[in-house]
Amino acid sequence: MKSSVKMAKLTSLFVILLSFFCISEAVFEDQVGKFDWRQQYVGKTLFAHFESNTQSSKKMFVATDKNIFASFNSRTGDLLWRHVDKTGPEGTIDILLLHGQDALMVVGDGRLLRSWDTNIGGLNWEVVLDTGSFQAACFVAIQDTVKLVAVLKKAAISLHYLSNGHQKWVENLPDSDAVQYQAVYSGGEEEVYVLGVVPNSHLTIIAYSLEDGEIIKQRSVEASWLSSVESSCVVVGQGVLMCVDPATLALYTLPIQAEETPEFSQILLQSLDLEVSPGFQPVLVSSQPHPARSPLSEFFLQLGPDHHVLLQLNADGYTIAPLRDFQPAFLVSFATTGKKTVAAVMTPKNETACAINLFSVDSGRRLLDTTVLFPLEPNGGKPHMLYVHAFLKKDDSVGYRVLVQTQDHALTFIQQPGRVVWTREEALADVVTMEMVDLPLTGTQAELEGEFGKKADGLFPMVLKRLSSQVTLLQAWLAHLWKLFYEARKPRSQVKNEVTIETLSRDEFNLQKMMVMVTASGKLFGIDSKSGSILWKHYLENVQPNAAFKLIVQRTTAHFPHPPQCTLLIKDKDTGLATLHVFNPIFGRKSHIALPALPRPILQSLLLPVIDQDYAKVLLLVDDQYKVTAFPSTKNVLQQLQEMASSIFFYLIRSEHGNLSGFRLRKDLSTERIWEVVLPTEVQKIVAVKGKRPNEHVHSQGRVMGDRSVLYKYLNPNLLAVVTESTDAHPERAFVGVFLVDGVTGRIIHEAVQRKARGPVHFVHSENWVVYEYWNTKSRRNEFSVLELFEGTELYNSTVFSSLDRPHLPQVLQQTYIFPSPITTMEATLTEKGITSRHLLVGLPSGAILSLPKMFLDPRRPEVVTEHSREENLIPYAPEMPIRTEWFINYNQTVARVKGIYTAPSGLESTCLVVAYGLDIYQTRVYPSKQFDVLKDDYDYVLISSVLFALFFATMISKRLAQVKLLNRAWR
Amino acid sequence: MWLHVRLSEVCLFLQAMFILACCFSDMESGPIATSGSVQPNGDRFKIEGRAIVPGVKTQDWISSARVTVEGEEYIGFLRTDGSFVVNDVPSGSYVVEVISPGYKFEAVRVDITSKGKMRARLVNFIKTSEVIRQPYPLQLRSSGPHTYFMKRETWGWTDFLMNPMVMMMVLPLLIIVLLPKVVNTNDPEMRKEMEQSMNMLNPNPELPDVSEFMTKLFSGSKSSSSKAIGGSKCQNITCTSGLRNYCNWSCHGNYNAIFKKSFFIRLYNCFLSRVFFPLSNNPRVCTTLVLCQF
8 A cells, every 4th residue: 555655656756757857848938929929809899888088098898798897998909807707698797887986797687796896807796686687777876976776677676885785675576477677767866766568558667765665656657559668768858758669650758757647748750850761660869977867858869770860858848859860870879078968970971981970969069170080891890889988178178089899899999080099800709710821922932833833945944944033032032131231220119010911921931821710700800820910801791690600721822823712611500501602811802703502401511632623622512402512513523523422421410310320422413321320319419520630640650669569550531539428417327428430431440438427528539549528427527538549560451541441440548537627628739740749739717728748648658667668658657637837838828718729730840830719819839849840949059159169269279389389399 | 831831732732633633523524514605595605715815916916817616617706805705606516716827826625515514625636535624715825926937948157167077177177287387397207297197188099998997907906917016005906007197106105295296186187087987886996086085
């Protein structure tokens, strides 16, 4: 017993030592920001507030659909701080209210009430609210100071103190089954009003006393036309409820505080000379600048998509005067500073810009010199929301800055006079898929390359061409030198190294690439991987919110003069219908290629290695009748397909039926089913299926063991890893299954079942191994398991692998380890030729990305160290996997909610490009076996050259001295 | 006085026993009750605690930190004073962690029974049932900033000079340069010795390689080339041409004279013998080396 403990200690010590000396893959401090960058995002803005109404204030606060509450510096657009809550409905932000230093937030459909200190970004307090779905919330003032917040839920109203969150009182709402309570209003009086509606019957108004929550008044008003208070009513002026009815085209007013039982008074829109656009639901917009006072008596009525009217409620409480008609006007917004309230109106100016103007609310007059221009992008979204930050200038006039949100979730901040201060592309908070595309060669590079391609020119012209290209190279080099010299004289701040699409070209080691990112909102981005600057963006307007995307590189940049070509397959998840978007990944421009008609839902898409006459790879789309459509479908392609049909196999998964089936292509582009695997859905469901990456290279066929024999890897390119989870979630009976299925024959190569385990399962399938991670329900910990497949010490057929001719099943080795943290995603590094050792990149919930050497996940790690295992450099088995912060490739640049890690090989074998995306985007390079093929960046040129020179001079001097000495001796 | 000390020791001992007993009893009886953690909405509880980074103001780090319970299953945020509450947690066993990109905190396992009794213990993934109690409400103290970076191997003159190999090479060199100035070279005896020692440096056809030297050493002391000159200390020392000078000193008889005269040469030879014949494992060579060390 004792000895085993000692042994364990020794081995752990050994592991630690080994990890110190052998694998020291880490970032050095001087490399920070050298080849890595991070961009932080927050998502689509739901609520936005500016700090205070002074010109010098810099902070703004947003709450987003990604359950994030963040603060920006409004001068630069940088994040000051950000709080990332749980994903899903439990973390949704229902409302954000700002009062002075405090930001009030209701979270998770009325689950929690939080107050933040906006100055330092910390929590003031958090209270749990009673159950019930959230309806509305507002500040409540007592004697002109805001002290309370009222939260209205479906069946109760509660008041909380702003200072500490304690509940002042909570009252159940009467008759909450029938009445839908939707709004709460306080205008600085002694009461707080709750408005509820019984659709198409009547409106209920309840006044509660602030002191003790007693019902002071309760009335119901006949309103058979009213279906929702929330969407069609606002409070204006001295507590007058203003509603609009699209059916009768009329406005209704009702004083809330009136003593006697009142009735709605009707004002027909016709009487105001207003007309609603056909089919448009009119919308009212009002403003309550301060919670202790009643709202403004002016309000906007939207009559059409680009038609707004500014109206005023007269002092009598039921007549309305139109102040100004805005047509066309996309967006309107109120803003208050001090005692002045202004209205900002956005009107279209021309094709490329919109103009925003300020209007005085009292009179409807336009304020002079308040125009700012909002540039419209050709491939961007339309303006969607307007947030105005108004302030008083020194001369007491109103100045403003404006934040425009467009449909593609971009935020643009504009300052007077019309300068765009910053733009944030918040669509990038939800990247769905991405690819890295090589940059094109420059003109001269391409010409040089072209020279080698052509033949039969004769000797003399070839020599001439060679010489001329050398001359052009020399010219380019001289120009480069001149530029360097010229720029060295200028101060550093003036030298701009801006990357533009025109100057893009491949670098020496192909380390700089174009990142093509597809976001859930349907906006595509082209990002330079070196600097992170967005080089092009393209918004696809009619993409459904729940669409699935698949990005395919059909033609790379290698086929000059043919432009590279990417195809985005957009599939509607409900109908299964798909559309294709074909574009040039370098410039983002849509290609004008005839697209195939896809009338049927698409089940599967596969990219074939077959190339058409324009060097584009062929994409096959399989529809629900198992008919195959080829894209591009030229004659050449169809002919090639017919020839190859018998060797084209594909698989389909239908997880709802637990069905995995394999098909083969026929000559007439129909298909035949060859195999089928059914996993009964009552017991387990298919969670994920992964093959190997097509661009993966395996350099060594086997592993040399300690006794000098070779253990050959089982490298089946058609192998699929199928992961299943049990439908029974009970901790004792839950299990996770891993099946390795040959995609051509349907043969199950191996199956492993992990008992007392549940998902989510993250796994990587590469080379001859599968690594998967699951939750152990018994020991309540995460575990990593590795499966490695070997053919044995002899290869069956060493020249070519065929799934149809492999009689022997591979030997499968498995080992499992404890991982001391949950993980969010996992990927393996990838290099050009596969010589470099592999690392696993593991995304952790803390936002760190761990680079875990595959060496630690080796099923041949011995429990007892032997001579052979030491020779093979196997680390002795230790149950717990280490997590060392030195292995975090992104040091403190955490990536919140890592969703995916994309790895791409570079031109250097040692270097793998990594992009981690989630809420943030982080790009870096990793060197799993260190930089063995280039000089390291800490290479000491000075030392080496000084030693060389010193030695040189020492030899010279000593030679001279020796000569002198010899001479002297000869004289003696 | 003595009694007092003794008493306090006994007290300490008893206290230790008590703590031990507590620990033992914990293992069987499970969590100890803490009142007031039950929340209005039934079987949901809250986890409370406080996180401290010594020497750093809370406002400098709390805006980027958060509290995670079992991955991201439940999330809490830090208050402006560093305390935190994670609301709405059902009963179970959870790993609670304060995550901050700047500072590291130890994770703690919190067990909540179905009645809302709480206890905190150290996380141990290997022995999952082991209980080492931690205070509850949680007191999480940061152990400092994360170490994300490796140290670069820098090159400095001192590193180079303090290298033992370099010192071994450089010091003798200095001596060679200094020697002629210190020692009177006109003394014939001196010159003779000098010449002998120069033989060491110059590529000498007679100089044996190490292996040859070793075989000779092991083949016995009476090999033909050995010249044992009188004196008890010298009898067993093999004197090949390379080691001749050792024999000369050791067998001269008049140690003191040599010591006075050729102190530097000896020192120098001593270094050379270290550099060229690092055979200190052999006891016989050792004796000569000991000689060098005076």
